[in-house]
Amino acid sequence: xxxxxxxxxxxxxxxxxxxxxxxxxxxxxxxxxxxxxxxxxxxxxxxxxxxxxxxxxxxxxxxxxxxxxxxxxxxxxxxxxxxxxxxxxxxxxxxxxxxxxxxxxxxxxxxxxxxxxxxxxxxxxxxxxxxxxxxxxxxxxxxxxxxxxxxxxxxxxxxxxxxxxxxxxxxxxxxxxxxxxxxxxxxxxxxxxxxxxxxxxxxxxxxxxxxxxxxxxxxxxxxxxxxxxxxxxxxxxxxxxxxxxxxxxxxxxxxxxxxxxxxxxxxxxxxxxxxxxxxxxxxxxxxxxxxxxxxxxxxxxxxxxxxxxxxxxxxxxxx
Ligand code: TXA
Ligand code: MG
Numbered sequence: 001x002x003x004x005x006x007x008x009x010x011x012x013x014x015x016x017x018x019x020x021x022x023x024x025x026x027x028x029x030x031x032x033x034x035x036x037x038x039x040x041x042x043x044x045x046x047x048x049x050x051x052x053x054x055x056x057x058x059x060x061x062x063x064x065x066x067x068x069x070x071x072x073x074x075x076x077x078x079x080x081x082x083x084x085x086x087x088x089x090x091x092x093x094x095x096x097x098x099x100x101x102x103x104x105x106x107x108x109x110x111x112x113x114x115x116x117x118x119x120x121x122x123x124x125x126x127x128x129x130x131x132x133x134x135x136x137x138x139x140x141x142x143x144x145x146x147x148x149x150x151x152x153x154x155x156x157x158x159x160x161x162x163x164x165x166x167x168x169x170x171x172x173x174x175x176x177x178x179x180x181x182x183x184x185x186x187x188x189x190x191x192x193x194x195x196x197x198x199x200x201x202x203x204x205x206x207x208x209x210x211x212x213x214x215x216x217x218x219x220x221x222x223x224x225x226x227x228x229x230x231x232x233x234x235x236x237x238x239x240x241x242x243x244x245x246x247x248x249x250x251x252x253x254x255x256x257x258x259x260x261x262x263x264x265x266x267x268x269x270x271x272x273x274x275x276x277x278x279x280x281x282x283x284x285x286x287x288x289x290x291x292x293x294x295x296x297x298x299x300x301x302x303x304x305x306x307x308x309x310x311x312x313x314x315x316x317x318x319x
Contacts, residue, residue, distance in 0.1 A: 002121040002135045003108050004149030005100040007073045007157050007178050008128040008281065009135050010039070010118030011143065012108070015049070018085040021117050025087070027142045030124040035090035036117040037075050037158070038097050041109035049095050049115060051079040061163055061171065061188060068187050071101035073154050073178035077162035088117045098158055104149040120157060121146075125209055127288065127316070130155050130281045137285075154178040155278035156308050161191065176307040178277065209315040210281075212288040212295060214245075218310075218317040220299040221255060231255055234296060241294040245287045247313075248298035249276060263290045273305040280309055284316065 002011050011027065013020035015038045025032060038049055043066060046052075065076060080095035089095050097115075100106065109116055120128040121135045121143065129135045132148035159177035161184065164170075170192035173181060185191060219233060238244060238259060245263040246256065251271035253264075265283035267276035287295050297313045300306045 002143050002146040003105055004102055004147060004152060005105045006102045006152060006154045008130055008152055009121040011121035012116040012118035014112065015088055015115040015117040016085065018087045021085060021087045024119065027139060028119060028124045030119065033090050035092055035096065036088050036119050038088065038095055039105065039109060039116045039118055040097060040099055041106045045115050046097065049081055049084055049097055051081050064187055069179055070099040071106065073158040074098060075158040075160040077160060077174065096160060102149060104147055108147065125211055127210055127212060127284045128157060128281050134285055155280055156305065156312065176311050178305065178308065180304040181307060182304060210312045211316050212284055214288050214292050214295050216295040216297055216316045218297045218299060218313045221252060234259065237294065237296060243292045244294045244296060245290060245292045246296050247283055247287060249300055252298050262292060263287060273300060273309065276300060277305045277309055280312060
């Protein structure tokens with residue numbers, strides 16, 4: 001079943017039913033090494049999911065984070081309880097948990113009476129869904145039921161952080177997302193860098209992800225290339241592509257005066273990054289459906305939600 005959250009739509013199954021979880025992997029075409037996020041609606045459900053004894057010393061960090069950000073778009077990776085099926089965590093000793101901030105998701109969780117494992121409700125590697133129509137368009141009849149809660153209010157996936165097994169080293173940011181890094185660091189102090197592992201620590205961090213079928217190029221207007229601005233690079237790209245689209249902030253539009261695009265999607269009327277996050281995936285879906293040869297996306301400022309937006313655009317671009 002697909003359901004709305006404040007970030008993106010999820011494709012959910014009982015987290016303790018390995019057969020149901022297997023169906024999620026099948027419908028998404030998701031590799032088995034990519035673990036799922038488990039959703040809960042009240043803190044007591046954590047006891048079912050995480051190894052409480054080992055996490056005693058992390059409880060302070062966990063409690064602080066849960067108090068500050070739950071329900072909300074923050075996913076926390078913690079040592080898992082042995083009863084969580086391996087398929088859900090892709091065999092990892094940890095489980096990713098979050099409490100979503102959406103009345104439909106919370107009611108579904110309450111009625112289900114069990115934590116729900118749910119990745120984003122899109123085919124693996126494709127652009128995430130922020131409306132029920134995106135889910136239907138991407139997964140078709142493979143998904144038996146979609147709860148339509150309207151467009152998602154945050155529009156970009158949760159931020160994922162990992163707490164260390166004993167709570168003795170710095171938490172690590174695994175994926176920038178709808179909870180700004182700045183807000184987490186204000187609470188916990190500086191986070192550690194990403195874990196240097198051969199397989200991605202959070203496989204949503206695979207390079208080619210969130211991809212449009214149409215090639216997407218990401219340009220930074222602040223970059224100077226051989227002394228000339230990136231606008232010159234845009235003009236060169238335009239000469240090579242007859243059907244092109246532009247994805248940028250309203251505040252960046254004036255830089256494209258005199259340049260024509262078949263489709264222009266402004267992520268925000270000015271430079272509001274939360275407005276941009278809300279619109280990002282819907283704009284990518286529309287551009288992808290417009291029959292273009294090229295999507296030119298412009299980097300947004302690398303702060304607050306801008307980190308998550310740039311992260312998704314970078315991954316969409318590396319196809
Ligand atoms: O906002 C969201 O987080 C949405 C909604 C539906 O909650 N869900 C979502 O799920 O974005 P998904 O599967 O598209 O991305 C979840 C990411 C994956 O990259 C996965 O690898 C990572 O979470 N993850 C899950 N369990 C993990 C674990 N034990 N350790 C590290 N990363 C984990
Ligand atoms: Mg996803």
